Amino acid sequence: MSQETERSRPEDEEVETAERVYRRGEDSAILRLSESQVQSYNPEDDRRMVINMGPQHPSTHGVLRLSLEMEGETVLRSKPIIGYLHTGMEKTGEQLSFLQGPTNVTRMDYSSPLFSELAFSLATEKLLDIEIPERATWIRMLMCELNRMSSHLLFQATNGMDIGAVGAMIYGWREREEVLRLFEKITGLRMNHNYIRPGGVAADLPDGWRDDTLQILDNLPDRLDDFDSLFTGQPIWHERLQGVGVINATECLALGITGPLLRSTGYAWDLRKDIPYLRYEEVDFDVLVGSYGDCFDRFAIRLNEIRESMRIVRQILEKMPEGDYRIQDKKVTPPPRSRIDESMEALIHHFKIFTEGFKVPAGEVYVAVESPRGELGCYMVSDGGPKPYRMHIRGPSFTNLQVLPHMLQDCLVADAVAVISTVDPIMGEVDR
Amino acid sequence: MPKLPILGDTSSISENGLAGFDHNFLTGKIEDLVKWSRTRSMWPATFGLACCALEMMATGAAHYDLSRWGMEVFRASPRQADLMIVAGRVSQKMAPVLRQVYDQMMEPKWVISMGVCASSGGMFNNYALVQGVDQIVPVDVYAPGCPPGPETLMHAILQLHEKVENGEITRRRQEMGAGAGIMVEQRDGQTASKVIIGKRE
Amino acid sequence: MSDEETTEGVEEIDDPNDEEIPSTVSHGQNVLHPTRENLLEVIENLRNEGFAVCIDVTAVDYLENPKRDLPITVKPERFEVVINLLSHTKRERIRLRVQVPEDEPTLPTLFDMYPGSEALEREVHDLFGIHFEGHPDMTRILMPEDWEGYPLRKDYAVGEIPVQFKEAPGS
Amino acid sequence: MFAGLDPLFIGDAGTIEILLIVIMKVVVAFALLLVSVMLYIWWMRKFIGAMQNRVGPSRAGPFGILQTLADGIKLFFKEDLIPNQSDKLVFKIAPFFSIVPALLVFTVVPVAGDFSSSGDGTVTWFGNKTFVQLADPHVGILFVLAMSSIAVYGIMLAGWSSGSKYPLLGSVRASAQMVSYEAALGLALVAVLMKTGTLSTHDIALSQNGGITDWGLVITGFIPFIIFFIATTAELNSPPFDLVEAEQELVGGFHTEYSSIRFALFFMAEFMNVITMSAVMVTLFFGGPGGYYPSLGPAWLWGLFWFVGKVFIFASIFVWMRGTLPRPRYDQLMDFGWKILIPLALGWVLLLATLDVFKDRGNDGGLSQFLVLIISVTTLTLLAGLLMKSIQLGKQRRELDGEEVFG
Structure with a gap:
């Protein structure tokens, strides 16, 4: 892993690459058949067969379904079929007010829920044109970085399991649990927090949060070193991941791939660094890039991004300012609990905000944040009412999944598992 | 069949199989043994759908440790699994698959509906989701929460163990009419849906 | 290709575009309003300027909200396809809003320029019923294949069922 | 007359006694193996649990020791299924191809006896001198190889007859993998046979009774043992070489379509094989029941103690690998x-x-x-x-x- 390297420019012959990546005809990497056709498809060549991987398969991370056309164990063409977790969240999002919105979006990317909330809240705040207090911003950063750690730990767990190292599964969860425990203390829930809301965060950090965070930061480095000794230097691990699922930067750009997948090709693009939001320009961290664009790079990048996040969290602990945790704008923020007992107006105000919601000026906005999986964007249209007219989340996993047929071509089934695992799709975010 | 002194009237065995056994000393003890073994070794199928799947896996991990009940053997093949934990929201597209997996499981089989989305659709009351997995498969235990914490899931599992220990070993589950018995006609999004409460057809 | 050449190229192409294509600024981001006819041309130019990534393709159904702020020269239609492009070199985003009429919901595909828009366009097709001409695989992606209707259209009901507060059967 | 059937028996022995001893040996060997498999599976789950900071089975019996029993009873009372598309006869027979060889291998393993440096590996029961092993054919080691080859058929036929794609892939993998590693296994064996100069397992164990320097491990120079160990792991489909099952890739591999008692047989055969192959390894390379024999109690009991101890260590090493190592890819394994x-x-x-x-x-x-x-x-x-x-x-x-x- 080198530190931020010189950014390569998109090449001129991008169109050609694009054609090579996603050819249209028979020789494309994709099995261009509809779902029902795939179901009954029998290749003419009887050395070939079509295998359905998923939607209920242990290594497809939930309900991804892959149709693989195989010759022996070699994958020739494949087609990812998604939608098995389509929840209609964008439709539901139009029924919920802006205050209720984070409840909805937090259930999209369930392994890093705070990022969806953040994108939603930032979009709403941009429409409202409000500036949230310093402390709220830093709390958001703290929570997001912790969430990035827990999400990447989850990746280590599932990746280890997919390659067959069952131990990694448990170790990853064990570490993740420590972070979740802190989340539970701060937000009240282990997952689906609904903590970052338009106007700030739901509650101030509880007493002792600093010690708890420090405890995680103190414990984790040793555990990460264990991961290193268990995997990073291990020959079987190298054999399984190195040179598998290779992709280069041009192909990534053509396919709209973001996040660790893009960075593994040596292309240092991280929204936190390049288009900073919150206060990321005030903290010091490195953007990690790989050099081969293979599964091993993606694994290593994620492992080391945990370390980078820990570095950021330490800086946040130093810089965390005092102040309010949410904006004191009567229009957006409900009155504090103590005021409700004293004042009728406060009670009415509280009732109004939670039943009707607050009105947001008409307009449309796109906001993106760097989630552990890549660029997570929120496109929001308001018609001036209390509910979004249209709420669209651009999930990084959704776009990243398109790379699968290309990466899977001419690899073995076992490699397919490794590739799916290191692309690390979260199906909730893919299907929404 | 002749009438045996210990087994009692066995004439119905030839017709109904084991379900035809009268309950007596011998079969009673076998029942206890079978129930004991079923509660101690209930292998779940790996059927993770959404958020709840993470909590389900967390329940199997070091902090909560399902292996204490012999349940760490998550079987990927439904043929060998006893318990289907429907962990997460079931979309209209997933519903047939879920039913198929359930049908592929061998008797005896149980279903835990984990989380509100699986139990009732939860906060997503819309066109895309099946409003409660009990429309598709008979559910034994509903675990509330969004997502239910590992403690809740463990509680649900213990409830199911209790149910197994108090139930019968031979009857097929479907005939017992398990599940809440709420049927919602599948919608196309354009018209209001019809809700049937009562016996499944 | 050196840095200078790129910047020069950008300026050359940029100027005529600003005259032709109505553009606005929304919350700090440039928004272009091309028509369906010149969409591909505009995108081609943008792509040469360095907008190498198609981040997002989505649509909005303005059935219940016909009065939205658009430049005067743009005729509002029911659907609007929103395309988000990102330039890594300029660290800048640009948004394209294309009006798509209700009676003929078609649009040329971006697939040839941005293969990554494949799934995004399929999603728009699935949920809004907007057809992308020239797309290699214009089928439903999220909903089951035999699904009728386009769920995210405003005239498509949410599909709520009323909450049941009834006695459980048999009790 | 029975002495003619069983070349084991040395000296004069009455017919009844011989009959009794043979029956006793069969029953004990069978029961011992089944019980040890039961305990081994329990130990495996406990040990893996400990490696992963967990408790492991603890509810079934004290310390969860009856866990395997519960699994077995449950599987026994589960609905059985023979898929429509399967080749029904083969589908039914396959599990037995898997479990019978696993049981049979154990017959030629010397379990106990006086294997001290002065002993000759025999015990005296009912006034008869006999070996504490079911049979000692002169081709003992070849019998082990033969049986482990037959076990392949169980897996291959199971996968093929299921009439389903994942099991088919699993069975193809199985046959290729096992045939390849059989060769390495045999070649590693040759080193031991060359040094000891016999094929009889009892004689092989006896030739190592002079202490650690006489163990097959040392006299063949470690390398054959390492090869044998790795080849055995592959032969047993034990992780990390469990490509035949490979839950993450092939769902369940060859046994995907199996349920109920048929699956239990595969399950049992897999772990029984681990035990028997550990025992074979101990016999070949670690002096069998040989070790330090204090003059306390009967000598054969000490032999049993050493034998069980060594097998236990090996079986635990298999568990250790199961809990730690990632799985290599199929072509890498063949390479x-x-x-x-x-x-x-x-x-x-x-x-x-x-x-x-x-x-x-x-x-x-x-x-x-x-x-x-x-x-x-x-x-x-x-x-x-x-x-x-x-x-x-x-x-x-x-x-x-x-x-x-x-x-």
Whole structure:
């Protein structure tokens, strides 16, 4: 892993690459058949067969379904079929007010829920044109970085399991649990927090949060070193991941791939660094890039991004300012609990905000944040009412999944598992 | 069949199989043994759908440790699994698959509906989701929460163990009419849906 | 290709575009309003300027909200396809809003320029019923294949069922 | 008359006693193996639990020791299914192909007896001298090889007859993997046989009773043991070489379609094989029941103690690997078997043979003696070098291929 390297420019012959990546005809990497056709498809060549991987398969991370056309164990063409977790969240999002919105979006990317909330809240705040207090911003950063750690730990767990190292599964969860425990203390829930809301965060950090965070930061480095000794230097691990699922930067750009997948090709693009939001320009961290664009790079990048996040969290602990945790704008923020007992107006105000919601000026906005999986964007249209007219989340996993047929071509089934695992799709975010 | 002194009237065995056994000393003890073994070794199928799947896996991990009940053997093949934990929201597209997996499981089989989305659709009351997995498969235990914490899931599992220990070993589950018995006609999004409460057809 | 050449190229192409294509600024981001006819041309130019990534393709159904702020020269239609492009070199985003009429919901595909828009366009097709001409695989992606209707259209009901507060059967 | 049937029996023995002893041995061996499998599975789950900071089974019986029993009873009372598309007869028979060889291998393993340096590995029961092993055919080790080969059929037929795609892939993998590693297994064995000069398992164990320096491990020079161990792991489908099941890739591999008691048989056969192959390994390389024999209690009991202890350590090593190592890919596994293990085993056998010849001619002390040594060692080194080069070339070629594919 080198530190931020010189950014390569998109090449001129991008169109050609694009054609090579996603050819249209028979020789494309994709099995261009509809779902029902795939179901009954029998290749003419009887050395070939079509295998359905998923939607209920242990290594497809939930309900991804892959149709693989195989010759022996070699994958020739494949087609990812998604939608098995389509929840209609964008439709539901139009029924919920802006205050209720984070409840909805937090259930999209369930392994890093705070990022969806953040994108939603930032979009709403941009429409409202409000500036949230310093402390709220830093709390958001703290929570997001912790969430990035827990999400990447989850990746280590599932990746280890997919390659067959069952131990990694448990170790990853064990570490993740420590972070979740802190989340539970701060937000009240282990997952689906609904903590970052338009106007700030739901509650101030509880007493002792600093010690708890420090405890995680103190414990984790040793555990990460264990991961290193268990995997990073291990020959079987190298054999399984190195040179598998290779992709280069041009192909990534053509396919709209973001996040660790893009960075593994040596292309240092991280929204936190390049288009900073919150206060990321005030903290010091490195953007990690790989050099081969293979599964091993993606694994290593994620492992080391945990370390980078820990570095950021330490800086946040130093810089965390005092102040309010949410904006004191009567229009957006409900009155504090103590005021409700004293004042009728406060009670009415509280009732109004939670039943009707607050009105947001008409307009449309796109906001993106760097989630552990890549660029997570929120496109929001308001018609001036209390509910979004249209709420669209651009999930990084959704776009990243398109790379699968290309990466899977001419690899073995076992490699397919490794590739799916290191692309690390979260199906909730893919299907929404 | 002749009438045996210990087994009692066995004439119905030839017709109904084991379900035809009268309950007596011998079969009673076998029942206890079978129930004991079923509660101690209930292998779940790996059927993770959404958020709840993470909590389900967390329940199997070091902090909560399902292996204490012999349940760490998550079987990927439904043929060998006893318990289907429907962990997460079931979309209209997933519903047939879920039913198929359930049908592929061998008797005896149980279903835990984990989380509100699986139990009732939860906060997503819309066109895309099946409003409660009990429309598709008979559910034994509903675990509330969004997502239910590992403690809740463990509680649900213990409830199911209790149910197994108090139930019968031979009857097929479907005939017992398990599940809440709420049927919602599948919608196309354009018209209001019809809700049937009562016996499944 | 050196840095200078790129910047020069950008300026050359940029100027005529600003005259032709109505553009606005929304919350700090440039928004272009091309028509369906010149969409591909505009995108081609943008792509040469360095907008190498198609981040997002989505649509909005303005059935219940016909009065939205658009430049005067743009005729509002029911659907609007929103395309988000990102330039890594300029660290800048640009948004394209294309009006798509209700009676003929078609649009040329971006697939040839941005293969990554494949799934995004399929999603728009699935949920809004907007057809992308020239797309290699214009089928439903999220909903089951035999699904009728386009769920995210405003005239498509949410599909709520009323909450049941009834006695459980048999009790 | 029974003595004629069973060449084990030494000295005069009454018919009834012989009959009794044989029956007793059969029953004890069978029961012992089943109970040890039960305990082994429990121990495996506990041990893996401990490695993963968990408790492991704890509810079924004290410390969860009855866990396997519960699994077994549950599976026994589960609905059985024979898929429509399957070849019904083969589907039904396959599990037995798997479990019977696993049971049979144990018959030739010397379990106990006086294997102290002065002992001859026998016990005296009912006034008869006999071995504490079910049978000691003169071709004992070949019997082990034969049985482990037959076990392949169980897996292969199971996968093929299921009439489903994932099991088919699993069975194809199984047959290729097992055939390849069988070769390495046999070649590693040859080293032991050459040194001990016998095929009988009892004699092999007895020839190692002089202490650690006499163990097959030392006299064959470690390498055959390592090869044998790795090949055994692959032969047993034990992780990390469990590609035949490979839950993450092939769902359940060959046993995907099996349920109920048929699955339980596979399950049991898998772990029984681990125990029996550990026992074989102990017999071949670790002196069988040999060890330190204090003059306390009957000697054969000490033999049993050492034997069980050694097998336990090996079985635990298998668990350890199960809990830690990631799984190699299929082609890597085959490469490893054919390009490294088999040549290495072959070369080592040649080397050992050379040294033996060298030793045999030790009396003449002439130049020819050293000439043999030098020439053989040089040839072997050259061959090894060539082999490594060819492996390297092969790898490079694959990388080039890879580039064409991935650009």
